[in-house]
Amino acid sequence: MTMADFPKRVVFREEGAREGFQSEARIIDTADKVRLIDALSSTGVSLLQVASFVHPKWVPQMADAEAVVAQIKMVDGVRYFGAYLNEQGLDRALATGRLKQYGVLTQYCSESYAKKNVNRSNAEIVATFPRLCQRYRALGLDIYGIIIAAFGSNYDGDVEPASVLAAVDQFVRTAAEQGFTYERIVLADSFGWANPRQIIGVIAAIRERYPDLLIGLHLHDTRGTGMANFYAGLSVGVSYFDTAIGGMGGSPFATAAAGNIPTEDAAFLCAEIGIATGLDIDKLIECVKLAEEIVGHPLPGKLARGGSLTAFRRQRG
């Protein structure tokens, strides 16, 4: 790879307020959630996931999704949206009248995890795509595809690049049949199995077949490879990443659970190697401190403790 392969600019989708808070055992006050989201709004972030519209029986932490959305101060230039697992959830998100939702198509590279998560095989999931796409298109939603467990899973083990390519093929077929273009296809390392070589290989294979498809990465730092995987993604031109402020989203004590790569660490790395993110590193650090205050424990991100280099460089003129 050469430096020419790196993107000039990357977009981060901030997951802290959703995937982050959702992983906290203690129910977080609505006002605190709103406080963090409002602080994130001022960091230069462009995509901000603010809540998950799932049944409160399954995820009590997200029972206040509507209240959160009603109370946040929306800022121009930020796209606010919620996560959902089914059409009832999408309907709730749309009913807030404040969110710019995406239409999401999901595939799994782990049949056992699909079964566990949505009680369906991947083929059964794919069979729902035509109806879902018609609904999404009728609503005028941007559509993206996500491939869960694209790099391996604790349920079904290693995933061959051919399986990811088959899922991408399926997404491309669906779009052709339904007459739309994806905003992006996201490969999720849901279980933290990915390594840099695998990421480079899988993305090169997709690129070769579909040079124009925009690929994103959803990375978890479960085994310490998160930031190396992020850098590997950058090195082959990936320009879209899901990140979470402070690396929220995992318990520091639970086995096999870790958050997304920390927004501030990823933004810092980009800044240092000359890739634009639009994010203000020092404001991100303030958000990490706020998030730690809210959740009541340290978060795994490093930069907030190590300190940005901005101040050191400023001191020296």
Added chain:
Amino acid sequence: MTMADFPKRVVFREEGAREGFQSEARIIDTADKVRLIDALSSTGVSLLQVASFVHPKWVPQMADAEAVVAQIKMVDGVRYFGAYLNEQGLDRALATGRLKQYGVLTQYCSESYAKKNVNRSNAEIVATFPRLCQRYRALGLDIYGIIIAAFGSNYDGDVEPASVLAAVDQFVRTAAEQGFTYERIVLADSFGWANPRQIIGVIAAIRERYPDLLIGLHLHDTRGTGMANFYAGLSVGVSYFDTAIGGMGGSPFATAAAGNIPTEDAAFLCAEIGIATGLDIDKLIECVKLAEEIVGHPLPGKLARGGSLTAFRRQRG
């Protein structure tokens, strides 16, 4: 870069028992230090730094250096040695009769930090090299050079690649004058300022001038770039790294302090991309758990919580 640039095999120098314990506020029992070192001895590690021979007035944690060395069970194939800052320290290490010491030559890319650390300018330090080298050679020690703050410092800010090259030039000149060959030259990111692009650039520049010089990296994960820097180093053929079990060596709460990259995370990344380390990942994880028990707080390494993939793969045959 191509996969051909990656080393086939890397060597880790384990720093946990020295740089790791040294950062702990609470004095660790000698028996616990010995317990961790003995556990590390069985992981396949080849270079094991076991203590620091510094004045107990400055580093009370290392007051038991001789006792530690006397009590560890030495294993064939592992090189045990201690850190030292001056000849008195070296003499103490040698007097144990159990260590295979290195002769260390140190330069600084931060004049202010040199002043603070050893109360000398870099030029004054370099002036001591001839005498030091003669002593090292008389003792039959392998000699390595280390360049402190090679990628930036909190004291003097950014470091240009030209400054690192000048330090390497000086090392090479000293070796030519004194008639010896370095075991390796280590570039230390002492303050966690390095980024992957910088690492690749600096190493490429050194390689171009000195193709046969063995370069090592001493990386700290102060700002979340540690593992990306490690991967960047691998990508340009670096085959020697200082690491610390669990990422010991920093306080999780102090600003601007973070440990070396975690041995187990780095070994895991290598294993996943097909680079041999000689290390047993599952035994390293056991060492992390022991280290956490001994220091009484979680360590930043991820793999011990995320879990090795060995067991998942074994389940699936």
